[in-house]
Amino acid sequence: MSRISNEQVKHVANLARLAITEEEAEKFTKQLDAIITFAEQLNELDTENVEPTYHVLDMKNIFREDIKQTGLPREEVLKNAPDHQDGQIKVPAIIGE
């Protein structure tokens, strides 16, 4: 049985903000299904009482001193923006008509 459906792949693509074609959806369904099936071997292991490792060094709440620092200059930041106007980054209309 397949672990992941074509519908699910399209749903995930939407969550990931990727536009995929029908053809790609089909290809990704097959490939992701194979990878997920492979990953399910992890179920052979009993992890009932095992703590997850999120960080190998077990460091927590690392703060640096709260000292005021100058941010990046606006013109520097805008250098890599695909489109900008009057010192602001420009995007298409967010609210439709």
Place this chain on the structure above:
Amino acid sequence: MSLFDYKVSDLHELLHKKEIKVADLVDESYKRIAQVDDKVQAFLTLDEEKARQTARTLDAEFPTNSNTGLLFGMPIGIKDNIVTKGLRTTCASKILENFNPIYDATVVQKLQQQQTVTVGKLNMDEFAMGSSNENSHYQKTRNPWDLDRVPGGSSGGSAASVAAGEVMFSLGSDTGGSIRQPAAFCGVVGLKPTYGRVSRFGLVAFASSLDQIGPITRTVEDNAYLLQAVSGLDPMDSTSANVNVPNFVSALTGDVKGLKIAVPKEYLGEGVKESVRQSVLDALKVLEKQGAVWEEVSLPHSKYALAAYYLLSSSEASANLARFDGVRYGYRTSNADNLLDLYKKSRSEGFGDEVKRRIMLGTFALSSGYYDAYYKKAQQVRTLIKKDFEDVFEKYDVIIGPTTPTPAFKIGENIDDPLTMYVNDILTIPVNLAGVPGISVPCGFDNGLPLGLQIIGKHFDEATIYRVAHAFEQATDYHKQKPGI
């Protein structure tokens, strides 16, 4: 003979005796690049004008400059996922085609303090996702030992440029083997430091809990010098560790008497080519002759590392790569009706196939209803894998095995099947999951293709790894062989 056949310390002496100038070293780099890089294709961007200018400045101030460390004037190549101010940084992705960083990564700042000379930016698999450099949007780097074969990946350009004599050394990054595997395939020395040893500030993130920057060099000694230069706590990276940085070079004593080596049976088992297995057994004999002892051990959860790694690294990647939205920097689609459309089209047109596949896998593993079954499960398995290493390191100083199951494969051989490609990293991935350091050093050849010996150490014990690697290197001459290119 190339100037880059010398060690860093030898070149430093030649500079001091005024037998060579920094300009000669930089010239050596660009001459060699002009000679071979249309074949090797290691570089994505060159910084020749500025490098030559820097060389002139360094030469001019050399006699009076009291601050000339060992790396002074050494030409270095930087993997293209490490940001360099004003020097295009693409991650080998279309989405960053025209990206010019506005600051330097911490490692780049540290190199500037040492007054190295940046030659250019090196090719890689897009966003460091891959094991062959075939996932680069721009070009396929070739293995200098056989141009029909891959250099490995993702730091393929970093390893190939060093092997081909285009630079003195380079920086790469390693998330699941991306320094060690190409170092093995190209016959050079590559170290993945302990997680937290080197600041990741300015390394474009792939999987933040696994990524580490590390040095690729021709000798173990040079590797130790370069790691020394880039290590240390960084207030800009909260995961960099507040631990002492020892003098790595002083660890190169050549003495391995009484050293206890563990050899995991899982690392010499099924899927590992006979020539590779034999080269490791031969290497163990070399170390045994020098007074080390080795025993077979087990890392019982090794076979689960690959699956856990792909779930975790892809999950982290899906979050990290959300920043590429076509708004603030990077590629933007030319035909978007609204903001959602702009995100989707910019990302779909900007990312390559493998990157999309991993973003999708990660998004799926983190999505509602699947999080516990996949992501959390993988983190729990990670704990078991880490424990395997801790158990072995209670009784042994280092773990030794091959770096890769086979020598370099042919371009195009594995590209169509993601799972076969992933198996390449089966011997390097557990090291990243456990956060321990590991090195690959040349340990033989199979039909003219280099093989790598992997030496794994305890957390923050790169010094012992270097000591063993150096002792092995001094007793063999694999590292002295050069590709015929």
